Amino acid sequence: MNPFRFIHAADLHLGSPFKGLAGAPEAVRRGLAEAEFGALRRLTDTALREEADFVVIAGDLFDSADRSLRAQAALHRSWSRLAAAGAQVFAIHGNHDPLGLERARFELPEGVHIFGAGGNAEHRPAYRRDGKPAAFVYGISYDRRAVTDNLVPGYRPAPGADFHIALLHANVDGDPDHDAYAPCRLSDLLGAGFQYWALGHIHGRRVLHEYPHVVYPGNLQGRHAGETGAKGCYIVDVDASGGLRLTFMPLDEVRWLACRVSIEGIADEERLLERMEESVYGAAAAADGRSVMLEMVIGGRGPLHRRLESRNVDELLAALRERLGEPAAGDGSGWVWVHRLTVRTAPDLDLDRLAGEDSFAGEALRLARRLAADPDGREALLKEALEPMTRNARLRRLLDSRGLPSADGLLERAAARLAGMLEREEA
Structure with missing residues (x-):
């Protein structure tokens, strides 16, 4: 078989709203509003820079069924850039953006295919940029938000290809933190005859199995404090023998992080604020120049516990923000905003x-x-x-x-x- 390279992404959630930002500075609100669109541009730039032969996107292209005009235009612009470079795109719709609803009319660029909903999975050939065959790609889109049937029985490899990639937006093995849409078992996937299951729906990055590969890339951009750490896509290299190498590529514009500050060995609030400030800049340095939404937890045991317990946490947070400036600037071009402060200290x-x-x-x-x-x-x-x-x-x-x-x-x-x-x- 011919070696090839593709990118696996999922859960773009274009147009996702960010809540609870009424008191945040304009730079923070603007940065979050642009974050998904920036992550999409990074995805496109990465596919072009890494010379991916094609891109697969496993559902939830948009955050809501009514999909804004801006979000649709941004996705069309991204796909047009990829098509102009000879890279195909294969995508499915998920529970957030099911097919069949009214949308703006954008003609899909040549080489872009969105799989339909219902019935058995259709398939399309994927090619390298030089025109040589690479794989067959399969997918089923959602036709409604709550798809509760197991879709895996509708996936069957077709003859004519050495490598088969299945796009599926589903909850595998009942992850309790996500809705049980298109529920299935890992064993269902392993026995279906595909070399790579390109999954979406779960926002955490996970490789559930290798050979065959069953992979969640996570979402492109963290959306709240429960989605911390780097977010992005997988670059997948397939060699002539069918061997796979997965490389994670961070794409997030704004990174959600959490840090802990201990009161141990601290006698007064001034030193505590200094330690909190150090943690803010430490988080900025760890974010590779990205903007940061930071949750800070003050913990540990010490004499400050009694005073912190009675002190208004909002006052402490306001003092930190005043000390840093609003928003705090990191080492790169991004900002850092401490969006939540929690005190979990204890007495000696x-x-x-x-x-x-x-x-x-x-x-x-x-x-x-x-x-x-x-x-x-x-x-x-x-x-x-x-x-x-x-x-x-x-x-x-x-x-x-x-x-x-x-x-x-x-x-x-x-x-x-x-x-x-x-x-x-x-x-």
Whole structure:
């Protein structure tokens, strides 16, 4: 077979709104509004620079079914650039942007194919830029938002190609953090006869299996505090023997990050603000010149705990922002905005001694430590606690927009609160 290179992307979510930014400076709001479009330009630039033979996009091209005119124009412009360079594009629609709804009329550039919805997966030949055959590409788009059927039985490799790539927007093995659209099992995919499953829907980057490869590239651009770290696409190289090499390429314009600042060894608020400022610039340096939306957690044990517990967190955040300037500038051309500050400090207590006592406090601390050593138990407890809220559509949307709380963080805060109550009792 002929070696070739393609790019696997998913979940562009063009036109995605960012919430909770009423108090943010204009530079931050403008940067977030442009982030998805900037990530799309980076995707296109990467495909051209790396001389990819074709690009596959596994669903959720747009964030909503009504897809804005600007978002459609941006995607058409991107695809036109790729087509002009001889690179094909294959795409499907997902739950956020199902087919069949009214849209602006843009004629697809030559070499761009959007797979239809329903029935069995259709396939199209993919070629190298020199015209030699590379693979067959397959896909099924959503025709409605909530597709609850397993779509995998509709995928069957067709004769005539050595390599088969399937585009699928689905929840594999029931990821609890995402809606169960087009649910399927990993075993369904492994037995279907494809060499590469180009997945979308899950926003975290994951390689579920190799040979055959089952891959989620994640979304191009983080959308809230629950989507931290680098976001982008995979560059996939296929050699003449069918061997694969995957290279992750960051494409995000704005990176969501979290950092922790400890109060240990700090006696006053001035030194704490200095340490917080150092963390901000450390986050900026780690973001490769990108703009940063930063969540900061103040933790640890020390004499500052009692004062921080009573101090208004908003005042502390305002003092940090004033110290940095709004927004804080990083080492590159981007900015850094601390969008959330959380205090999870604890008093100076001998917790080992308390945990060894035959008392209510000792039993509570022992339970917290058992949960800390049991990830499955923590997650089960969190799921049970949140279950009533996730049944409410409005509360669920709020949780989705802010990101689900960390079980580790909740447990840490509960233990710190217990320690604080014990300290007050002893005082």
